Amino acid sequence: MRLLLLACLRARTGNATTAARIRDHLHAAGHTCVLKDAFTYGSPAEIANLTSTDEFDAALAIHLYKAGRLLQGSRIPFGIIFGGTDVNEDIKCREKCQVMGAVLQEARFAVAFSVEMKELAAAEWPDARKKIYVQSQGIKTTPSETFDWYRFLQNADWHRKDPSVHLGIIGPAVDPLFSSEVKEEVKRLPGVHVLQELPQQELHAALRRCFAVVNSSTSEGMSAAILEAMDLDIPVLARNIPGNAAIIKHKETGLLFSTPQEFVMLSKSLMNDPIMEKEITTRAKDYVRKHHSWEGERKTYQSLVLRLQ
Structure with missing residues (x-):
């Protein structure tokens, strides 16, 4: 499959690192996964134009509101990955909460990083409980052997x-x-x-x-x-x-x-x-x-x- 992965891709942030890791997982299975920065698109219409001209088969988005809202009404199937901002902050805003609920309703599946995150989401959108899977972040550290730097600690x-x-x-x-x-x-x-x-x-x-x-x-x-x-x-x-x-x-x-x-x-x-x-x-x-x-x-x-x- 040719997949679109929408996320906030500011360099060397957690979102960008997570998106790159998921892209690599999908590439390893033989799929083509193209990363796009959600902040460079202003509406679902722009993403609809992108997915039609670039012939994507499906899409993923990290963050229901920041990226998922751009997939509303999409002509291609999509899945959603919750971000902490979704259930900790954006859920408190009525307008954003409504948008996230609509995105979740359209999504084929959703991924929460923890049981606690799933339960927060399921409490707000109970009809979506069965489509929310729990998958914690996978960690693999590869420190440079040549980097020579030290300093740090408290106040x-x-x-x-x-x-x-x-x-x-x-x-x-x-x-x-x-x-x-x-x-x-x-x-x-x-x-x-x-x-x-x-x-x-x-x-x-x-x-x-x-x-x-x-x-x-x-x-x-x-x-x-x-x-x-x-x-x-x-x-x-x-x-x-x-x-x-x-x-x-x-x-x-x-x-x-x-x-x-x-x-x-x-x-x-x-x-x-x-x-x-x-x-x-x-x-x-x-x-x-x-x-x-x-x-x-x-x-x-x-x-x-x-x-x-």
Whole structure:
């Protein structure tokens, strides 16, 4: 089949990485999968024109609202992959919720990254429950062997007391205004650094030089960055929100915090307890291998896409 995969493809973001991984799974099964950035299209009519002139047989979309809405009324069958924004944020907006419900109704199948995500969606759209499959993100880390880079860890007051402690903030500037505000604030915070995004292999190599990976998001679907850190034997400290708590068991496979003070306390306890660090990273790696198999993800998508024939 010739498949269209619509997603938000900002370079080196989670969405782009997930889309590329799914494309590779489908290519391995002999399909042709073409990635297109959802942000470059304004309406279903534009996608309808694309699919008719480029002769696509079927389509996939990551995010019901951001990408899936462009497939409404499509002449070709399609499947949908939930994004965290769908069930954590967009579902709160009545207009977006209605659009997502309509997209879900048309889709042949939908994929949620976790049981919790499926249940949130099924509670809002109960008629779609039977078409929602659960497939966690598949993880395979391949750190560069030649990349030589290190620095990172926590907050400014801590850095003043212990200059060896750094916090590195790394990734693309998705929101230019917010990014500029962060950079201005960081200028006043010794030990905190804003760093440019890196190719995935170099990022994985950088993570291996860190003591821990921090996820401070207030909204997550399933953080691949957390799972990649687990696979790389790096302890994770993450904000205690549903998306993170779904993949981290506190003090077993990582540490969950709710306040800055709790974050500092847990970080210090981790730094001072090498036995706890080793136990957490060992259990976390076992968890990723059992529940986030890259091979299992490949089989699922290769099977589901046959429903679009």
